Amino acid sequence: MEIVAEGLEFPEGPVAMPDGSVILVEIKRQTLTRVRADGRKEIVAELPGGPNGAALGPDGKIYVCNNGGFEWIEVMGQTISGHAPADYRGGAVQRVDPETGAVETLYTECDGHPLKGPNDIVFDKAGGFWFSDLGKTYRRTRDHGGVYYALPDGSKIVEAAYPMLSPNGVGLSSDESVLYVADTMSGRLWAMDLDGPGRIRPSDLPIPGRVVATLPGLQFLDSLAVEEDGRICVATLLNGGITIFTPEGGHEHLPLPDLFPTNICFGGPDMRDAWVTLSGTGRLAKLRWPRPGLKLNFVDYP
Numbered sequence: 446m447e448i449v450a451e452g453l454e455f456p457e458g459p460v461a462m463p464d465g466s467v468i469l470v471e472i473k474r475q476t477l478t479r480v481r482a483d484g485r486k487e488i489v490a491e492l493p494g495g496p497n498g499a500a501l502g503p504d505g506k507i508y509v510c511n512n513g514g515f516e517w518i519e520v521m522g523q524t525i526s527g528h529a530p531a532d533y534r535g536g537a538v539q540r541v542d543p544e545t546g547a548v549e550t551l552y553t554e555c556d557g558h559p560l561k562g563p564n565d566i567v568f569d570k571a572g573g574f575w576f577s578d579l580g581k582t583y584r585r586t587r588d589h590g591g592v593y594y595a596l597p598d599g600s601k602i603v604e605a606a607y608p609m610l611s612p613n614g615v616g617l618s619s620d621e622s623v624l625y626v627a628d629t630m631s632g633r634l635w636a637m638d639l640d641g642p643g644r645i646r647p648s649d650l651p652i653p654g655r656v657v658a659t660l661p662g663l664q665f666l667d668s669l670a671v672e673e674d675g676r677i678c679v680a681t682l683l684n685g686g687i688t689i690f691t692p693e694g695g696h697e698h699l700p701l702p703d704l705f706p707t708n709i710c711f712g713g714p715d716m717r718d719a720w721v722t723l724s725g726t727g728r729l730a731k732l733r734w735p736r737p738g739l740k741l742n743f744v745d746y747p
Contacts, residue, residue: 461712523725594643614669711738
């Protein structure tokens with residue numbers, strides 16, 4: 446494992462760019478940041494609140510889920526996110542021009558209901574995007590989370606699954622027939638069968654999909670990436686590392702030197718370069734993965 450960059454303020458949402466750099470968010474610093482291959486850091490844009498998941502869209506812009514911000518806590522020498530801060534004003538989905546740093550806010554609500562904590566995002570082949578809303582916690586109460594689908598021009602947003610406990614990482618199967626959703630607090634990976642863009646196939650039960658697996662003990666799931674062969678790699682909190690699930694429910698764990706790794710993305714010429722945000726210690730790590738990751742839509746891989 447190579448540590449590419451240090452001194453990041455709770456990095457998340459890494460996007461492997463065609464030029465070899467990684468664009469990610471720093472939630473605590475409230476920025477979108479580019480990390481060059483040699484570790485140099487450049488601020489792309491200031492994003493007040495809590496920039497979280499990020500994805501490259503069909504127009505070459507970076508789409509960012511903004512959770513509205515967190516309080517910050519120190520645990521065992523590492524930094525973690527907490528409840529909504531005093532200046533919390535709601536969540537949003539934003540678009541950033543990586544060349545100019547210009548920021549546009551696309552969505553702050555769905556059908557009159559405000560977004561609470563947009564978290565992770567993935568584009569489908571049709572050019573729309575799925576995103577999760579983790580919800581928001583307060584001292585004595587919490588807001589529900591959900592899963593949404595939206596178009597990148599700001600013209601349409603659909604509430605696809607609501608309510609959910611704490612939906613976090615989202616990713617699509619290679620044929621885009623399944624949306625995977627990692628639920629943080631339950632340690633559960635969901636598989637939601639799709640009928641098309643923005644449409645989750647109805648279930649006989651009042652739940653949004655199928656359970657792939659639920660981790661034992663106290664393990665929290667964060668964001669994820671899908672491998673080319675269908676495995677789902679989910680960053681795992683407390684039991685710090687990456688949990689690799691098969692679509693049938695089998696799983697194994699790769700430990701990493703951080704209690705709070707939050708995300709993984711794939712890139713490189715053979716798609717076996719894996720970048721992991723070690724958020725508790727503010728680092729970006731690079732690993733050689735045993736198998737290639739699935740290529741994302743609209744990323745011009747080398």
